[in-house]
Amino acid sequence: MAAAQGDPRPPVLLSWSGGKDSAWTLHRLRSLGDVEVAALLTTVTEGYERASMQGVRREVLHAQADAAGLPLLEARIPRECDNATYEAAFAAALEHARGRWPGLDRIAFGDLFLADIRAWREALCARLGWSALFPLFGADTAALARAMIAAGMRTHLCCVDTQQLDAGFAGRAYDTALLDALPPQVDPCGENGEFHTCVEAGPMFSRALSLRRGETVLRDGRFAYTDFLAPE
Structure with a gap:
């Protein structure tokens, strides 16, 4: 739930993609209990109304936040977005988040091992007067993947980079059978951008979402996106 007034734990914002790593980061932060997650922050591409990299629908992102018991804040960017526009x-x-939660100056990310991405996030946050947290960084991704599944996380591959993984994996459930079927060069958590996921159930949610699977399309000649729709 959102941080209660007078809670002695420092509030933290969580970068939210709708995928397994951000969802597991929420679970980890709540399990550790030394901070209170105040809200989720997602980046939405205007016009598409989807999470910018994963392609998760905006209404699904809000359904996930509701199941997590947290407000969802949106950073909205145009379709053609350069780095300066994204940073703004x-x-x-x-x-906006700091205005709602006085004292909020930390944001957590679900990055696992990409040091250059971590350094970029830390530098950007520092320029803005924020601290970046990385609760999962350095985890063994093979062990982490199986821990997520064993804990009851239910998620599907919603985007596959077909230059790194066969398009036939798009839409598949992220389960032990999928992990066993991944080529050896593909990271079990897709940390190198091989795939992205859309979560519908897990210990971070109060209820399962029962998302509906839509069509799979190839975009930019490279990325196979499988659409997932919010419950009716």
Whole structure:
């Protein structure tokens, strides 16, 4: 749930993609109990109305946040977005969050082992007067993947980079059978961008979402996106 007034634990914002790593980061933060997650922050591409990389529908993102018992804040970016535009939208969203939760100056990310991405996030946050947290960083991704599944997380591959993984994996359930079928060069958590996921159940949610699977399309000649729709 959102941070209660007077809670002695420092509030933290969580970067939210709708996928397994951000969802597991929420679970980890709540399990550790040394901070209170105040809200989720997602980046939405205007016009598409989807999470910018994963392609998760905006209404699914809000359904996930509702199941997690947290408000969802949006950093909105245009379809053709350069880095400066993204950073401005991110900064505006952080400023809005700080206005709602006084003392909020930390944001957590679900990155696992990409040091360059971590360094970029840390530098950006520092320029904005924020601290970046990485609760999962350095985890063994093979063990982490199986821990997520064993804990009851239910998620599907919603985007596959067909230059790294066969398009036939798009839409598949993220389960032990899928892990066993992944080529050896593919990271079990897709940390190198091989795939992205959309979560519908897990210990971070109060209830399962029962998402409906839609069509799979190839975009930019490379990315196979499988659509998942919010419950009716």
